[in-house]
Amino acid sequence: MHLAAGLKTRPNWQREAIAIWGYVQRNYFLTKRYFMWELVWLVYSVMNALTIGFIGVGFGGTSEDAARVTTYLLIGTLIWSYLSMIFDLLSETVSWERWEGTIEYTFMSPASRAAQLVGMGVYAVLYGIVRMIIMLGVISLFFDMSLGDANYLGALGMLAICSVSLVGFGMVAAVMPLLSPEKGQQVTSIVTAVLLLVSGIYYEVDVLPGWLQPLSVMSPVTYALDGIRDMLLDGASFASQWENVWPLLIMGLIFPPLGLWLFHEGEMFAKRTGRLKRSG
Amino acid sequence: MTYTNQDLALELRDVGKTFRKKRNEYAHALKSVSLELRRGECVGILGPNGSGKSTLVRVISTLTTQDSGEVRIFGHDAVREAKTVQRYMNRVSVEASFFKKMSSLENLLFGAKLYGVSDSESRPRIKEILDGVGFDYKRINEPMEHLSRGMQQKIALARALLTSPVLMLLDEPTTGLDPRSKKDVQALVQRIRADHDSTILLCTHDMDEAEQLCDRIGILLNGELVAIDTVQGLKQHYQKDGVLPTLEEVFMAATGSTLEEAEYADELDAEPVAQGA
Numbered sequence: 001m002h003l004a005a006g007l008k009t010r011p012n013w014q015r016e017a018i019a020i021w022g023y024v025q026r027n028y029f030l031t032k033r034y035f036m037w038e039l040v041w042l043v044y045s046v047m048n049a050l051t052i053g054f055i056g057v058g059f060g061g062t063s064e065d066a067a068r069v070t071t072y073l074l075i076g077t078l079i080w081s082y083l084s085m086i087f088d089l090l091s092e093t094v095s096w097e098r099w100e101g102t103i104e105y106t107f108m109s110p111a112s113r114a115a116q117l118v119g120m121g122v123y124a125v126l127y128g129i130v131r132m133i134i135m136l137g138v139i140s141l142f143f144d145m146s147l148g149d150a151n152y153l154g155a156l157g158m159l160a161i162c163s164v165s166l167v168g169f170g171m172v173a174a175v176m177p178l179l180s181p182e183k184g185q186q187v188t189s190i191v192t193a194v195l196l197l198v199s200g201i202y203y204e205v206d207v208l209p210g211w212l213q214p215l216s217v218m219s220p221v222t223y224a225l226d227g228i229r230d231m232l233l234d235g236a237s238f239a240s241q242w243e244n245v246w247p248l249l250i251m252g253l254i255f256p257p258l259g260l261w262l263f264h265e266g267e268m269f270a271k272r273t274g275r276l277k278r279s280g
Numbered sequence: 281m282t283y284t285n286q287d288l289a290l291e292l293r294d295v296g297k298t299f300r301k302k303r304n305e306y307a308h309a310l311k312s313v314s315l316e317l318r319r320g321e322c323v324g325i326l327g328p329n330g331s332g333k334s335t336l337v338r339v340i341s342t343l344t345t346q347d348s349g350e351v352r353i354f355g356h357d358a359v360r361e362a363k364t365v366q367r368y369m370n371r372v373s374v375e376a377s378f379f380k381k382m383s384s385l386e387n388l389l390f391g392a393k394l395y396g397v398s399d400s401e402s403r404p405r406i407k408e409i410l411d412g413v414g415f416d417y418k419r420i421n422e423p424m425e426h427l428s429r430g431m432q433q434k435i436a437l438a439r440a441l442l443t444s445p446v447l448m449l450l451d452e453p454t455t456g457l458d459p460r461s462k463k464d465v466q467a468l469v470q471r472i473r474a475d476h477d478s479t480i481l482l483c484t485h486d487m488d489e490a491e492q493l494c495d496r497i498g499i500l501l502n503g504e505l506v507a508i509d510t511v512q513g514l515k516q517h518y519q520k521d522g523v524l525p526t527l528e529e530v531f532m533a534a535t536g537s538t539l540e541e542a543e544y545a546d547e548l549d550a551e552p553v554a555q556g557a
Contacts, residue, residue, distance in 0.1 A: 025389070029379075104341075105377040107343060109366060111394040111396075268345070273299070
Protein backbone atom coordinates (compact mmCIF):
# COMPACT_ATOMS: atom_id res chain seq x y z
CA MET A 1 0.00 0.00 0.00
CA HIS A 2 1.47 3.31 -1.02
CA LEU A 3 -0.34 6.05 0.80
CA ALA A 4 1.89 9.04 0.34
CA ALA A 5 1.23 11.13 -2.71
CA GLY A 6 1.45 14.70 -1.51
CA LEU A 7 -1.00 17.45 -2.28
CA LYS A 8 -0.71 18.70 -5.80
CA THR A 9 0.73 22.18 -5.84
CA ARG A 10 -1.71 24.57 -7.44
CA PRO A 11 -2.50 28.26 -7.17
CA ASN A 12 -4.69 29.37 -4.31
CA TRP A 13 -7.53 30.53 -6.56
CA GLN A 14 -7.72 27.05 -8.09
CA ARG A 15 -7.92 25.40 -4.67
CA GLU A 16 -10.67 27.84 -3.68
CA ALA A 17 -12.58 27.15 -6.91
CA ILE A 18 -12.40 23.40 -6.19
CA ALA A 19 -13.68 24.03 -2.66
CA ILE A 20 -16.59 26.18 -3.95
CA TRP A 21 -17.55 23.37 -6.31
CA GLY A 22 -17.22 20.99 -3.34
CA TYR A 23 -19.85 22.90 -1.38
CA VAL A 24 -22.21 23.08 -4.37
CA GLN A 25 -21.80 19.34 -5.02
CA ARG A 26 -22.19 18.47 -1.32
CA ASN A 27 -25.45 20.39 -1.12
CA TYR A 28 -26.67 18.56 -4.21
CA PHE A 29 -25.77 15.24 -2.56
CA LEU A 30 -27.66 16.27 0.58
CA THR A 31 -30.72 17.37 -1.40
CA LYS A 32 -30.68 14.00 -3.16
CA ARG A 33 -30.41 12.11 0.15
CA TYR A 34 -33.16 14.16 1.77
CA PHE A 35 -35.29 13.97 -1.38
CA MET A 36 -38.54 13.05 0.40
CA TRP A 37 -38.25 16.03 2.73
CA GLU A 38 -37.43 18.31 -0.21
CA LEU A 39 -40.54 17.00 -1.93
CA VAL A 40 -42.63 17.67 1.18
CA TRP A 41 -41.41 21.29 1.35
CA LEU A 42 -41.98 21.77 -2.37
CA VAL A 43 -45.54 20.42 -2.15
CA TYR A 44 -46.16 22.64 0.88
CA SER A 45 -44.85 25.69 -1.00
CA VAL A 46 -46.98 24.90 -4.05
CA MET A 47 -50.10 24.44 -1.92
CA ASN A 48 -49.36 27.67 -0.11
CA ALA A 49 -49.02 29.50 -3.45
CA LEU A 50 -52.27 28.00 -4.74
CA THR A 51 -54.09 29.01 -1.55
CA ILE A 52 -52.90 32.58 -1.92
CA GLY A 53 -53.80 32.52 -5.62
CA PHE A 54 -57.37 31.52 -4.79
CA ILE A 55 -57.65 34.46 -2.41
CA GLY A 56 -57.06 36.63 -5.49
CA VAL A 57 -59.69 34.72 -7.48
CA GLY A 58 -62.18 35.19 -4.65
CA PHE A 59 -61.47 38.92 -4.62
CA GLY A 60 -64.31 39.25 -7.12
CA GLY A 61 -64.86 42.34 -9.19
CA THR A 62 -64.35 42.10 -12.93
CA SER A 63 -62.42 39.11 -14.22
CA GLU A 64 -59.61 41.50 -15.20
CA ASP A 65 -59.36 42.85 -11.66
CA ALA A 66 -59.36 39.36 -10.20
CA ALA A 67 -56.64 38.22 -12.63
CA ARG A 68 -54.52 41.25 -11.75
CA VAL A 69 -54.89 40.71 -7.99
CA THR A 70 -54.19 36.98 -8.39
CA THR A 71 -51.08 37.70 -10.46
CA TYR A 72 -49.96 40.37 -7.98
CA LEU A 73 -50.25 37.89 -5.10
CA LEU A 74 -48.64 35.02 -6.99
CA ILE A 75 -45.63 37.12 -8.03
CA GLY A 76 -45.15 37.94 -4.35
CA THR A 77 -45.49 34.29 -3.37
CA LEU A 78 -43.06 33.01 -6.01
CA ILE A 79 -40.43 35.67 -5.51
CA TRP A 80 -40.62 35.30 -1.73
CA SER A 81 -40.32 31.53 -2.02
CA TYR A 82 -37.13 31.98 -4.08
CA LEU A 83 -35.53 34.82 -2.11
CA SER A 84 -36.38 33.48 1.35
CA MET A 85 -34.85 30.13 0.38
CA ILE A 86 -31.61 31.86 -0.60
CA PHE A 87 -31.60 33.72 2.71
CA ASP A 88 -32.45 30.60 4.75
CA LEU A 89 -29.81 28.42 3.08
CA LEU A 90 -27.10 31.01 3.63
CA SER A 91 -28.10 31.80 7.18
CA GLU A 92 -28.14 28.07 8.05
CA THR A 93 -24.54 27.55 6.88
CA VAL A 94 -23.19 27.09 10.41
CA SER A 95 -26.27 25.41 11.87
CA TRP A 96 -26.22 22.70 9.18
CA GLU A 97 -22.63 21.83 10.01
CA ARG A 98 -23.49 21.68 13.69
CA TRP A 99 -26.55 19.47 13.16
CA GLU A 100 -24.52 17.07 11.05
CA GLY A 101 -21.52 17.13 13.42
CA THR A 102 -19.10 18.25 10.71
CA ILE A 103 -18.41 21.80 11.85
CA GLU A 104 -14.96 21.03 13.28
CA TYR A 105 -13.83 19.17 10.19
CA THR A 106 -15.04 21.93 7.86
CA PHE A 107 -13.61 24.80 9.89
CA MET A 108 -10.15 23.22 10.27
CA SER A 109 -9.84 22.69 6.52
CA PRO A 110 -7.79 25.16 4.47
CA ALA A 111 -10.78 26.18 2.32
CA SER A 112 -11.67 29.79 3.11
CA ARG A 113 -14.97 30.94 4.61
CA ALA A 114 -15.50 32.94 1.42
CA ALA A 115 -15.39 29.69 -0.56
CA GLN A 116 -17.88 28.14 1.84
CA LEU A 117 -20.33 31.05 1.71
CA VAL A 118 -20.01 31.53 -2.05
CA GLY A 119 -20.53 27.78 -2.56
CA MET A 120 -23.65 27.90 -0.40
CA GLY A 121 -24.86 30.99 -2.28
CA VAL A 122 -24.34 29.47 -5.75
CA TYR A 123 -26.22 26.33 -4.76
CA ALA A 124 -29.04 28.34 -3.15
CA VAL A 125 -29.53 30.34 -6.36
CA LEU A 126 -29.48 27.25 -8.61
CA TYR A 127 -31.79 25.27 -6.36
CA GLY A 128 -34.10 28.25 -5.91
CA ILE A 129 -34.43 28.67 -9.69
CA VAL A 130 -35.34 24.99 -10.16
CA ARG A 131 -37.94 25.19 -7.37
CA MET A 132 -39.40 28.40 -8.76
CA ILE A 133 -39.75 26.93 -12.26
CA ILE A 134 -41.59 23.89 -10.87
CA MET A 135 -43.88 26.10 -8.78
CA LEU A 136 -44.56 28.39 -11.73
CA GLY A 137 -45.43 25.38 -13.90
CA VAL A 138 -48.00 24.07 -11.40
CA ILE A 139 -49.46 27.51 -10.69
CA SER A 140 -49.96 28.27 -14.37
CA LEU A 141 -52.20 25.18 -14.61
CA PHE A 142 -54.60 26.68 -12.06
CA PHE A 143 -54.71 30.38 -12.80
CA ASP A 144 -55.11 32.64 -15.76
CA MET A 145 -52.47 35.21 -14.94
CA SER A 146 -52.40 38.76 -16.20
CA LEU A 147 -49.01 38.69 -17.96
CA GLY A 148 -49.88 39.89 -21.45
CA ASP A 149 -47.46 42.85 -21.40
CA ALA A 150 -44.85 41.27 -19.14
CA ASN A 151 -41.20 42.28 -19.48
CA TYR A 152 -39.71 38.91 -18.52
CA LEU A 153 -36.07 39.75 -19.23
CA GLY A 154 -36.21 42.88 -17.11
CA ALA A 155 -37.80 40.94 -14.25
CA LEU A 156 -35.09 38.28 -14.44
CA GLY A 157 -32.42 40.99 -14.38
CA MET A 158 -33.99 42.50 -11.26
CA LEU A 159 -34.16 39.04 -9.64
CA ALA A 160 -30.48 38.42 -10.43
CA ILE A 161 -29.39 41.69 -8.81
CA CYS A 162 -31.54 41.00 -5.77
CA SER A 163 -30.11 37.48 -5.47
CA VAL A 164 -26.63 38.95 -4.90
CA SER A 165 -28.00 41.27 -2.19
CA LEU A 166 -29.85 38.40 -0.52
CA VAL A 167 -26.75 36.15 -0.59
CA GLY A 168 -24.88 38.96 1.18
CA PHE A 169 -27.78 39.52 3.59
CA GLY A 170 -27.76 35.77 4.35
CA MET A 171 -23.99 35.93 4.99
CA VAL A 172 -24.58 38.66 7.55
CA ALA A 173 -27.24 36.51 9.26
CA ALA A 174 -25.07 33.36 9.08
CA VAL A 175 -22.77 34.78 11.73
CA MET A 176 -25.48 34.55 14.43
CA PRO A 177 -25.11 30.78 15.15
CA LEU A 178 -21.36 31.35 15.51
CA LEU A 179 -21.91 34.00 18.17
CA SER A 180 -24.57 32.03 20.01
CA PRO A 181 -24.86 28.28 19.27
CA GLU A 182 -28.12 27.99 21.21
CA LYS A 183 -29.98 31.10 20.11
CA GLY A 184 -28.33 32.19 16.87
CA GLN A 185 -30.47 30.21 14.45
CA GLN A 186 -33.65 31.34 16.18
CA VAL A 187 -32.60 34.95 15.60
CA THR A 188 -32.16 34.34 11.87
CA SER A 189 -35.66 32.81 11.75
CA ILE A 190 -37.00 36.01 13.31
CA VAL A 191 -35.15 38.03 10.64
CA THR A 192 -36.89 35.94 7.94
CA ALA A 193 -40.27 36.59 9.55
CA VAL A 194 -39.61 40.34 9.73
CA LEU A 195 -38.56 40.37 6.05
CA LEU A 196 -41.86 38.67 5.19
CA LEU A 197 -43.78 41.34 7.07
CA VAL A 198 -42.02 44.46 5.83
CA SER A 199 -41.07 43.63 2.22
CA GLY A 200 -44.50 43.99 0.61
CA ILE A 201 -44.87 40.34 -0.38
CA TYR A 202 -48.68 40.44 -0.50
CA TYR A 203 -49.37 44.18 -0.20
CA GLU A 204 -47.85 47.57 -0.90
CA VAL A 205 -45.44 48.61 1.85
CA ASP A 206 -47.26 51.94 2.31
CA VAL A 207 -50.12 50.11 4.06
CA LEU A 208 -47.71 49.34 6.91
CA PRO A 209 -47.78 51.52 10.04
CA GLY A 210 -45.40 54.44 9.72
CA TRP A 211 -43.01 53.11 12.34
CA LEU A 212 -42.56 49.85 10.38
CA GLN A 213 -41.94 51.44 7.00
CA PRO A 214 -38.27 52.28 7.64
CA LEU A 215 -37.63 48.54 7.94
CA SER A 216 -39.05 47.95 4.47
CA VAL A 217 -36.52 50.45 3.10
CA MET A 218 -33.70 48.23 4.44
CA SER A 219 -35.03 45.02 2.87
CA PRO A 220 -33.71 44.20 -0.64
CA VAL A 221 -36.86 42.17 -1.25
CA THR A 222 -38.97 45.38 -1.17
CA TYR A 223 -37.16 46.85 -4.18
CA ALA A 224 -37.03 43.58 -6.09
CA LEU A 225 -40.75 42.95 -5.72
CA ASP A 226 -41.72 46.50 -6.59
CA GLY A 227 -39.65 46.42 -9.75
CA ILE A 228 -40.60 42.90 -10.80
CA ARG A 229 -44.32 43.63 -10.35
CA ASP A 230 -44.06 46.77 -12.46
CA MET A 231 -42.28 44.84 -15.21
CA LEU A 232 -44.50 41.73 -15.16
CA LEU A 233 -47.88 43.36 -14.60
CA ASP A 234 -47.44 46.57 -16.58
CA GLY A 235 -44.56 45.76 -18.92
CA ALA A 236 -42.38 48.54 -17.49
CA SER A 237 -38.87 48.80 -18.92
CA PHE A 238 -35.80 47.94 -16.85
CA ALA A 239 -34.50 51.48 -17.33
CA SER A 240 -37.66 52.92 -15.75
CA GLN A 241 -36.91 50.93 -12.57
CA TRP A 242 -33.75 52.83 -11.64
CA GLU A 243 -35.28 53.85 -8.29
CA ASN A 244 -35.48 50.14 -7.42
CA VAL A 245 -32.22 49.12 -9.11
CA TRP A 246 -29.79 51.50 -7.42
CA PRO A 247 -30.66 50.49 -3.83
CA LEU A 248 -30.25 46.85 -4.86
CA LEU A 249 -26.89 47.59 -6.49
CA ILE A 250 -25.68 49.35 -3.37
CA MET A 251 -26.88 46.51 -1.14
CA GLY A 252 -25.24 44.03 -3.52
CA LEU A 253 -21.97 45.91 -3.16
CA ILE A 254 -22.19 46.30 0.62
CA PHE A 255 -23.77 43.10 1.98
CA PRO A 256 -21.44 40.37 0.60
CA PRO A 257 -18.17 41.97 1.81
CA LEU A 258 -19.87 43.01 5.06
CA GLY A 259 -21.13 39.46 5.51
CA LEU A 260 -17.66 38.00 4.90
CA TRP A 261 -16.06 40.43 7.33
CA LEU A 262 -18.67 39.78 10.03
CA PHE A 263 -18.33 36.04 9.49
CA HIS A 264 -14.56 36.27 9.89
CA GLU A 265 -14.94 38.26 13.10
CA GLY A 266 -17.57 35.80 14.34
CA GLU A 267 -15.28 32.88 13.61
CA MET A 268 -12.41 34.50 15.54
CA PHE A 269 -14.78 35.11 18.47
CA ALA A 270 -16.00 31.50 18.36
CA LYS A 271 -12.37 30.27 18.34
CA ARG A 272 -11.49 32.41 21.36
CA THR A 273 -14.51 31.33 23.38
CA GLY A 274 -14.57 27.65 22.41
CA ARG A 275 -17.89 27.86 20.57
CA LEU A 276 -16.57 26.30 17.39
CA LYS A 277 -17.59 22.77 18.18
CA ARG A 278 -20.21 20.30 17.14
CA SER A 279 -22.49 20.69 20.15
CA GLY A 280 -23.73 24.00 21.38
CA MET B 281 18.45 17.18 23.52
CA THR B 282 17.35 20.11 21.36
CA TYR B 283 16.25 20.02 17.75
CA THR B 284 16.36 22.58 14.98
CA ASN B 285 13.15 24.04 13.56
CA GLN B 286 13.72 21.93 10.46
CA ASP B 287 13.28 18.77 12.53
CA LEU B 288 10.18 19.89 14.35
CA ALA B 289 6.72 19.15 13.03
CA LEU B 290 4.92 20.65 16.01
CA GLU B 291 6.01 23.01 18.77
CA LEU B 292 3.88 24.19 21.67
CA ARG B 293 5.39 26.79 23.99
CA ASP B 294 3.62 27.57 27.28
CA VAL B 295 0.19 27.17 25.76
CA GLY B 296 -2.64 28.14 28.08
CA LYS B 297 -6.41 28.16 27.55
CA THR B 298 -9.15 29.12 29.97
CA PHE B 299 -12.88 28.95 29.33
CA ARG B 300 -15.50 30.89 31.22
CA LYS B 301 -17.99 28.45 32.76
CA LYS B 302 -20.29 30.86 34.56
CA ARG B 303 -19.97 34.42 35.78
CA ASN B 304 -16.67 34.64 37.67
CA GLU B 305 -16.10 30.91 37.23
CA TYR B 306 -13.41 29.66 34.90
CA ALA B 307 -12.10 26.30 33.71
CA HIS B 308 -8.37 26.12 33.03
CA ALA B 309 -8.31 23.62 30.17
CA LEU B 310 -4.58 23.99 29.40
CA LYS B 311 -1.93 25.33 31.76
CA SER B 312 1.35 26.33 30.17
CA VAL B 313 1.71 23.22 28.03
CA SER B 314 5.01 22.86 26.15
CA LEU B 315 5.57 20.03 23.72
CA GLU B 316 7.67 19.22 20.67
CA LEU B 317 7.09 16.57 18.01
CA ARG B 318 9.89 15.72 15.62
CA ARG B 319 9.13 14.88 12.00
CA GLY B 320 7.93 11.29 11.65
CA GLU B 321 7.45 10.86 15.38
CA CYS B 322 4.32 9.43 17.00
CA VAL B 323 3.61 10.96 20.40
CA GLY B 324 0.77 9.81 22.60
CA ILE B 325 -1.05 11.98 25.12
CA LEU B 326 -2.58 9.98 27.92
CA GLY B 327 -5.16 11.50 30.18
CA PRO B 328 -8.60 10.97 31.64
CA ASN B 329 -11.72 12.61 30.23
CA GLY B 330 -11.61 16.33 30.93
CA SER B 331 -7.82 16.43 31.23
CA GLY B 332 -7.52 18.83 28.30
CA LYS B 333 -6.71 16.38 25.49
CA SER B 334 -9.46 17.58 23.18
CA THR B 335 -8.71 21.25 23.87
CA LEU B 336 -5.07 20.51 23.04
CA VAL B 337 -6.09 18.98 19.70
CA ARG B 338 -8.51 21.86 18.99
CA VAL B 339 -5.80 24.42 19.65
CA ILE B 340 -3.35 22.63 17.33
CA SER B 341 -6.00 22.19 14.64
CA THR B 342 -6.80 25.96 14.73
CA LEU B 343 -10.36 25.45 16.03
CA THR B 344 -9.60 27.15 19.34
CA THR B 345 -7.23 30.06 19.88
CA GLN B 346 -4.95 29.77 22.89
CA ASP B 347 -4.95 32.62 25.43
CA SER B 348 -1.20 32.48 25.92
CA GLY B 349 1.84 30.80 24.44
CA GLU B 350 2.59 29.80 20.90
CA VAL B 351 1.76 26.90 18.56
CA ARG B 352 3.99 26.35 15.51
CA ILE B 353 3.52 23.71 12.85
CA PHE B 354 6.53 23.13 10.62
CA GLY B 355 7.70 26.55 11.74
CA HIS B 356 4.44 28.35 10.90
CA ASP B 357 2.42 30.13 13.56
CA ALA B 358 -0.95 28.35 13.91
CA VAL B 359 -2.85 31.59 14.61
CA ARG B 360 -1.24 34.03 12.18
CA GLU B 361 -0.71 31.48 9.38
CA ALA B 362 -3.76 29.33 9.98
CA LYS B 363 -4.47 28.59 6.30
CA THR B 364 -0.90 27.43 5.72
CA VAL B 365 -0.81 25.08 8.69
CA GLN B 366 -4.29 23.73 7.92
CA ARG B 367 -2.94 22.38 4.64
CA TYR B 368 -0.32 20.34 6.52
CA MET B 369 -2.64 18.49 8.83
CA ASN B 370 -5.77 16.43 9.16
CA ARG B 371 -7.62 15.00 12.10
CA VAL B 372 -9.52 11.88 13.07
CA SER B 373 -11.64 12.35 16.16
CA VAL B 374 -13.57 10.10 18.48
CA GLU B 375 -16.82 10.83 16.69
CA ALA B 376 -16.75 10.43 12.95
CA SER B 377 -17.55 13.87 11.50
CA PHE B 378 -19.54 12.93 8.44
CA PHE B 379 -22.72 13.83 6.68
CA LYS B 380 -24.43 10.64 7.74
CA LYS B 381 -27.03 10.54 4.97
CA MET B 382 -24.31 10.94 2.35
CA SER B 383 -22.33 7.92 1.16
CA SER B 384 -18.69 7.24 1.98
CA LEU B 385 -17.74 8.21 -1.56
CA GLU B 386 -19.65 11.49 -1.39
CA ASN B 387 -18.09 12.34 1.97
CA LEU B 388 -14.61 11.49 0.72
CA LEU B 389 -14.99 13.56 -2.45
CA PHE B 390 -16.22 16.52 -0.41
CA GLY B 391 -13.47 16.20 2.20
CA ALA B 392 -10.80 16.11 -0.51
CA LYS B 393 -12.17 19.20 -2.24
CA LEU B 394 -11.87 21.22 0.96
CA TYR B 395 -8.13 20.61 0.63
CA GLY B 396 -8.08 21.55 -3.05
CA VAL B 397 -8.02 17.96 -4.36
CA SER B 398 -10.26 17.54 -7.42
CA ASP B 399 -12.49 14.55 -8.20
CA SER B 400 -10.20 13.37 -10.99
CA GLU B 401 -7.29 13.24 -8.53
CA SER B 402 -9.14 11.76 -5.59
CA ARG B 403 -11.27 9.06 -7.27
CA PRO B 404 -8.37 6.74 -8.20
CA ARG B 405 -6.76 7.27 -4.79
CA ILE B 406 -9.99 6.50 -2.92
CA LYS B 407 -10.04 2.96 -4.30
CA GLU B 408 -6.36 2.49 -3.49
CA ILE B 409 -6.68 3.86 0.05
CA LEU B 410 -9.89 1.97 0.85
CA ASP B 411 -8.27 -1.27 -0.31
CA GLY B 412 -5.39 -0.40 1.99
CA VAL B 413 -7.60 0.22 5.03
CA GLY B 414 -9.58 -2.98 4.44
CA PHE B 415 -12.87 -1.33 3.51
CA ASP B 416 -15.22 -3.29 1.25
CA TYR B 417 -15.34 -1.05 -1.83
CA LYS B 418 -18.75 -2.43 -2.80
CA ARG B 419 -20.21 -0.46 0.13
CA ILE B 420 -18.81 2.85 -1.08
CA ASN B 421 -22.23 4.16 -2.13
CA GLU B 422 -24.05 3.24 1.08
CA PRO B 423 -25.01 6.08 3.42
CA MET B 424 -22.53 6.50 6.26
CA GLU B 425 -25.28 5.83 8.82
CA HIS B 426 -25.52 2.25 7.53
CA LEU B 427 -21.87 1.54 8.40
CA SER B 428 -20.57 0.30 11.75
CA ARG B 429 -18.50 2.62 13.95
CA GLY B 430 -15.39 0.69 13.00
CA MET B 431 -16.09 1.13 9.29
CA GLN B 432 -16.79 4.82 9.82
CA GLN B 433 -13.42 5.26 11.55
CA LYS B 434 -11.70 3.55 8.62
CA ILE B 435 -13.41 6.02 6.29
CA ALA B 436 -12.31 8.86 8.61
CA LEU B 437 -8.70 7.67 8.36
CA ALA B 438 -9.06 7.27 4.58
CA ARG B 439 -10.41 10.83 4.33
CA ALA B 440 -7.42 12.12 6.25
CA LEU B 441 -4.99 10.14 4.06
CA LEU B 442 -6.63 11.44 0.90
CA THR B 443 -5.23 14.89 1.67
CA SER B 444 -1.73 13.51 2.40
CA PRO B 445 -1.29 15.25 5.75
CA VAL B 446 2.19 15.50 7.19
CA LEU B 447 0.75 15.98 10.67
CA MET B 448 -2.08 13.72 11.77
CA LEU B 449 -4.07 14.46 14.90
CA LEU B 450 -5.76 11.34 16.20
CA ASP B 451 -8.16 12.22 19.01
CA GLU B 452 -9.21 8.92 20.62
CA PRO B 453 -9.71 7.22 17.25
CA THR B 454 -10.47 3.81 18.78
CA THR B 455 -12.72 4.85 21.68
CA GLY B 456 -16.01 2.98 21.56
CA LEU B 457 -14.88 0.51 18.90
CA ASP B 458 -15.31 -3.23 19.30
CA PRO B 459 -12.02 -5.14 19.92
CA ARG B 460 -11.71 -6.29 16.30
CA SER B 461 -12.26 -2.82 14.83
CA LYS B 462 -9.91 -1.36 17.43
CA LYS B 463 -7.14 -3.71 16.36
CA ASP B 464 -7.83 -2.93 12.68
CA VAL B 465 -7.59 0.81 13.27
CA GLN B 466 -4.42 0.44 15.38
CA ALA B 467 -2.83 -1.72 12.67
CA LEU B 468 -3.80 0.91 10.14
CA VAL B 469 -2.13 3.66 12.16
CA GLN B 470 1.05 1.56 12.26
CA ARG B 471 0.91 1.06 8.49
CA ILE B 472 0.38 4.78 7.96
CA ARG B 473 3.53 5.43 9.98
CA ALA B 474 5.46 2.88 7.96
CA ASP B 475 4.29 3.99 4.52
CA HIS B 476 3.50 7.64 4.97
CA ASP B 477 5.77 10.48 5.98
CA SER B 478 3.44 11.53 8.78
CA THR B 479 3.97 12.88 12.26
CA ILE B 480 1.24 11.67 14.59
CA LEU B 481 -0.19 13.10 17.79
CA LEU B 482 -2.39 10.44 19.36
CA CYS B 483 -4.67 11.38 22.25
CA THR B 484 -6.00 8.36 24.05
CA HIS B 485 -6.88 6.93 27.42
CA ASP B 486 -5.91 3.43 26.33
CA MET B 487 -2.55 2.58 27.91
CA ASP B 488 -1.91 -0.45 25.68
CA GLU B 489 -2.67 1.54 22.56
CA ALA B 490 -0.27 4.29 23.59
CA GLU B 491 2.48 1.82 24.44
CA GLN B 492 2.01 -0.08 21.20
CA LEU B 493 1.86 2.88 18.80
CA CYS B 494 3.88 5.74 20.28
CA ASP B 495 7.56 6.68 20.39
CA ARG B 496 6.94 8.93 23.36
CA ILE B 497 4.07 9.35 25.77
CA GLY B 498 2.93 12.43 27.63
CA ILE B 499 0.60 12.42 30.61
CA LEU B 500 -1.92 15.26 30.74
CA LEU B 501 -3.82 15.90 33.94
CA ASN B 502 -6.03 18.89 34.68
CA GLY B 503 -4.53 20.74 31.73
CA GLU B 504 -0.93 20.14 32.77
CA LEU B 505 1.58 17.96 30.99
CA VAL B 506 2.96 16.25 34.08
CA ALA B 507 5.39 13.91 32.28
CA ILE B 508 6.64 13.13 28.80
CA ASP B 509 9.22 10.59 27.67
CA THR B 510 9.64 7.31 25.85
CA VAL B 511 7.78 4.39 27.40
CA GLN B 512 11.11 3.01 28.61
CA GLY B 513 12.17 6.42 29.91
CA LEU B 514 8.93 6.86 31.85
CA LYS B 515 9.22 3.40 33.34
CA GLN B 516 12.82 3.96 34.36
CA HIS B 517 12.00 7.33 35.86
CA TYR B 518 9.25 5.89 38.05
CA GLN B 519 10.84 2.52 38.86
CA LYS B 520 11.04 1.40 42.47
CA ASP B 521 13.56 -1.04 43.89
CA GLY B 522 14.94 -1.69 40.41
CA VAL B 523 11.60 -3.05 39.14
CA LEU B 524 10.18 -1.40 36.03
CA PRO B 525 6.53 -0.44 36.53
CA THR B 526 3.74 -0.95 34.01
CA LEU B 527 2.45 2.11 32.16
CA GLU B 528 -0.63 2.06 34.42
CA GLU B 529 1.69 2.24 37.43
CA VAL B 530 3.63 5.05 35.80
CA PHE B 531 0.36 6.94 35.35
CA MET B 532 -0.46 6.39 39.05
CA ALA B 533 2.96 7.54 40.16
CA ALA B 534 2.79 10.66 37.97
CA THR B 535 -0.77 11.65 38.83
CA GLY B 536 -1.48 10.08 42.20
CA SER B 537 -4.43 8.07 40.88
CA THR B 538 -5.33 5.44 38.31
CA LEU B 539 -6.83 6.53 35.00
CA GLU B 540 -10.23 5.22 36.13
CA GLU B 541 -10.03 7.12 39.44
CA ALA B 542 -9.00 10.30 37.63
CA GLU B 543 -11.95 9.95 35.25
CA TYR B 544 -14.35 9.27 38.15
CA ALA B 545 -13.09 12.32 40.04
CA ASP B 546 -13.46 14.37 36.88
CA GLU B 547 -17.06 13.21 36.44
CA LEU B 548 -17.85 14.24 40.02
CA ASP B 549 -16.32 17.66 39.44
CA ALA B 550 -17.82 18.11 36.01
CA GLU B 551 -20.29 20.93 35.49
CA PRO B 552 -21.79 21.92 32.20
CA VAL B 553 -19.75 24.62 30.54
CA ALA B 554 -21.94 27.54 29.57
CA GLN B 555 -21.20 28.17 25.92
CA GLY B 556 -24.31 30.01 24.91
CA ALA B 557 -24.44 33.76 24.81
